[in-house]
Amino acid sequence: MGDVAQAAGVAPVTVSRYLNDPSLVSDRSKQKIGDAIKALNYVPHAAARTLASKRSRMIGCIVPSLDSSLFGRALEVFQNHISTAGYNLILASNNYDHDKEREHIHQMISHGVDALLLIGSSRDESVYQLLNDKKIPYILTWTVDAKEDHPCIGFSNHDAAASITDYLMDLGHKKFAVISGATQYNDRASNRLAGVRSALAKRGLSLSDDCVIERPFGVDSGRDAFRLLMSRNDRPTAIICGSEPFAYGAIFEAKALGIDIPGDVSITGFDDMWLASNITPGLTTVRTPQQDMGMLAAKYLVSKLNKEDTLLPSPLGIEIIVRKSCAPPKE
Template sequence: MSSRRWSSQAGASAKGAEPRHDVKLADVARLAGVSTATVSRALSTPHKVSPEMLRRVEDAVRLSGYVLHGAARALRSRRSRTVGAVVPTLDNAIFANATHALQKTLEENGYTLLVASHEFDLEGEVRVVRPLLERGIDGLVLVGLDHEPALFELLESFRLPYVLTWALDPEGRHPCVGFRNREAAARIAAYLLDMGHRRFGMIAGLTARNDRARERVVGVRETLASRGVVLDPEHVLERPYTFGDGRRALAALMQLNPPPTAVICGNDVLAIGAMTEARAQGIAIPQELSITGFDDLEISSLIEPALTTVRVPTRELGQLAAQHLLARLAGEEVERLREVSVELIVRASTAPPP
């Protein structure tokens, strides 16, 4: 395999046994030192067993190469013509748009998409991936770079093609279709600096278990620092991606002395929430306060004032992720990293500081 290509067999390793349909539940139970009922419960309802018991069962499954009947049938036939996708949340239009494009592209090529979410719980992600593997999926689409090592060990043991989206792995360890979140956020910060802003606040997404949110914070910090502006910790608030949290965060930032003249938000939902709170407080946007978002949701161009944001080509991400997996399933070599372009969209929510 060349340094710039990802072959259809990439990702295979000997960290776990190859999947075998002749391994029975009793074999896993014997290896884990538990009853078959406990193994069944751990695999079907993992929240009902202790973490230690779950670990023992998962280790036994990995070592034995055990798969349930659905996966075993797919392994015998070599294809189920289904692909799995696991997203952080289904309560976000951005992921919905990308997933829709992914599904349409797969459908046009005779594949069915199975979707699950993990709600930013990386251990939970491993648990939701296992049923997809047991269904015998042919490939898997994941979001971002933050994942448990156990997830990749599981995928490698199944020799399953996968692709990460919404980010690019700088070390080239994993196949990716995405963009550089740090540089995109840096572009926003540079634009506001060029307009004369020097007092900044940031409403970021929760950065734990979310590399995209972390990279956006880093991009803003580094760009401001390069121009002699320090973003103090109290000026960066991490919040869940909800309108209400955007409102509450903006209210907290405006209590600072002096308050910021520009607030950079980690996504459009937080930004629209912040704009709602600014209006409620009688703060004029952009005359007194500039606010930016990230993603370019459809509503962002319709609100008043229209939101300055970063446009992410969500449909292209979904299409390219599907094409990546389809090519690998056809035995073709594909680019390891496929970068998509993002664009700063300047609208009426930003202006020079008062």
């Protein structure tokens, strides 16, 4: 660090500030220090910096899956913001495995992460107790906590699913089915299913258990579930998919079976991923505030680490995006 300071013509403390919090350094000094670091091939020793500052400058994030672009939008915004504050992102996937997530959390704590971003709220209370005991700030995304026991930045999965159900009922649908991810240890999936049931009940309708098919997330699972539902004598006229890949699979399988969408059955998705507007027919879906969640989560954690007052936003809104995959049911 002393060599970098000498080459840049600045004090060593300025180099330290540049490495730990670039916002504290003037643009002119940033340029000189950056040039010196590049010329000298200087790489800070992370372990030494951690011992000196008692911070690793790392924020951990554990997502359910890296197999789709679902979490990518939020993570890109999240990473961009924490990097400007001098933090690096450490990313892991739990593959929707409750125990695997716990292992990742323990590993990240052992490596000294300063904060954690987690998806959803379904985990043992002991995990939250551990984070609180270690004084590690955390934020839950893609969910809301009605009890306000944990800091959350997200939206109501229950209300979002109820809204798409209301839209279909307004079109005249009464015979529904749901393709859902596993609801155990997944508050997003369970709340979406509860939202569908709640909306139906308000209009005197119901959803039998055999009209709910739980499958591992993915396009192939959507194809399989759609084929099963449409093989029955009493077919649904509307299928609500709790995850967008399910809806893509349903549309692909409908084409293979010669079933018209939306003429024979309406299909909806959830999250409005990039393919939703490019598939044929275009997918009617729930647009979730992915980028807003990433930005607000980053701001919250950086503020907590800076020991600043932090206010959590109200639950974020969603939007029903109407495309061509839905229509009134046939008489």
